Amino acid sequence: METNRHNFSSGPSILPDEVLQKAAQAVLNFNDSGLSLIEISHRDPAFVDIINSARSQALELLNLQDKGYSALFLQGGASLEFVRVAYNLLSKNGTAGYINTGSWSNNALNEASYFGKIVEVASSKDKKYNYIPKNIEIPSNLDYLHITSNNTIYGTQFKEFPQTDIPLVCDMSSDIFSRVLDFTKFDLIYACAQKNAGTSGVNLVVVKNELLERIKKPIPNIMNYRKHIERESMYNTPSVFSVYVSYLTLNWLKDSGGVEAMERKNRAKAHLMYSEIDRNNLFFGNASVEDRSVMNATFFLKDEKLATQFNTLCLKEGIYGINGHRTAGGYRASIYNAMPITSVQLLVQVMQYFEAHFG
Numbered sequence: 001m002e003t004n005r006h007n008f009s010s011g012p013s014i015l016p017d018e019v020l021q022k023a024a025q026a027v028l029n030f031n032d033s034g035l036s037l038i039e040i041s042h043r044d045p046a047f048v049d050i051i052n053s054a055r056s057q058a059l060e061l062l063n064l065q066d067k068g069y070s071a072l073f074l075q076g077g078a079s080l081e082f083v084r085v086a087y088n089l090l091s092k093n094g095t096a097g098y099i100n101t102g103s104w105s106n107n108a109l110n111e112a113s114y115f116g117k118i119v120e121v122a123s124s125k126d127k128k129y130n131y132i133p134k135n136i137e138i139p140s141n142l143d144y145l146h147i148t149s150n151n152t153i154y155g156t157q158f159k160e161f162p163q164t165d166i167p168l169v170c171d172m173s174s175d176i177f178s179r180v181l182d183f184t185k186f187d188l189i190y191a192c193a194q195k196n197a198g199t200s201g202v203n204l205v206v207v208k209n210e211l212l213e214r215i216k217k218p219i220p221n222i223m224n225y226r227k228h229i230e231r232e233s234m235y236n237t238p239s240v241f242s243v244y245v246s247y248l249t250l251n252w253l254k255d256s257g258g259v260e261a262m263e264r265k266n267r268a269k270a271h272l273m274y275s276e277i278d279r280n281n282l283f284f285g286n287a288s289v290e291d292r293s294v295m296n297a298t299f300f301l302k303d304e305k306l307a308t309q310f311n312t313l314c315l316k317e318g319i320y321g322i323n324g325h326r327t328a329g330g331y332r333a334s335i336y337n338a339m340p341i342t343s344v345q346l347l348v349q350v351m352q353y354f355e356a357h358f359g
């Protein structure tokens with residue numbers, strides 16, 4: 001879809017053109033079948049191939065194929081995984097540890113507290129979540145430790161992960177597939193799709209099978225990771241359109257050089273963005289420099305009274321979606337995998353023009 005819009009939305013967010021084209025085509029006429037993708041059975045062999053291929057592609061991109069992990073496309077957003085994680089992994093008399101680095105971590109922690117004892121192992125709430133806590137002491141008696149790798153709202157990101165033998169659960173909603181990591185360090189990864197892995201309507205869960213073997217308590221099927229694995233992510237009707245968009249997005253990702261290539265491009269975009277935030281006299285960034293997110297660059301006007309002028313300028317240039325989260329204010333440029341560097345260059349030029357004319 002060729003447009004003159006530059007989409008910095010935090011999610012649902014920019015998708016590659018070819019993904020949009022193919023998804024649109026499949027809605028009209030799926031694989032030349034004369035039927036729409038969204039009117040055929042999810043048990044149709046063509047769709048079964050798609051979901052299975054997307055599941056194995058996800059493992060391959062994370063370099064987790066043949067390493068005892070399963071990938072699932074489930075529903076309910078990352079918010080449902082907040083609940084499902086605790087339902088499955090928190091034992092009757094056990095305790096789960098949470099590192100609280102933003103509103104999403106805080107939600108994850110609160111939802112888990114319905115299932116048992118939770119400890120907040122570390123928090124950056126004291127400084128409005130503008131940093132990532134370091135040198136965290138992790139109690140040895142935890143059922144699991146939960147972290148949020150990238151804090152979409154506040155623009156911070158874990159660069160190093162806690163070293164621990166305790167099962168590590170990570171909400172990677174806003175930075176999955178954006179950088180190369182040793183993903184075997186994680187026992188369970190989940191991510192809503194609508195940032196780097198497709199569109200809303202599905203959440204990707206990647207889980208080490210061994211982690212689930214120790215679960216003894218009864219869990220309703222729809223909440224039970226083991227049941228979803230056993231049924232190959234088809235326990236109930238999957239969100240076929242969203243799974244298809246994830247399938248196309250993951251194929252695009254692979255054809256574009258995989259996670260390594262994404263990381264290189266993402267670093268270049270983030271460098272451009274943060275250099276301008278630091279250089280420009282009218283703006284400032286408040287996320288701690290060493291913890292800055294490569295996916296969501298947050299920044300603020302030094303003089304709020306200039307907001308209308310800056311917003312008008314952005315609108316005129318087709319810059320969409322840079323307002324900060326309603327709870328955080330300011331601006332946030334979300335520069336996910338599909339965002340071309342040319343859009344970041346344009347935003348930087350607009351910031352420079354703004355400084356020259358309003359500074």
Ligand SMILES: Cc1ncc(COP(=O)(O)O)c(C=O)c1O
Pocket residue numbers: 011076077078079080104148150151152153171172173174192
């Ligand atoms: C890090 C993180 N976790 C969880 C969520 C919640 O995802 P959902 O709205 O799919 O439940 C978001 C949404 O933006 C997010 O950024």
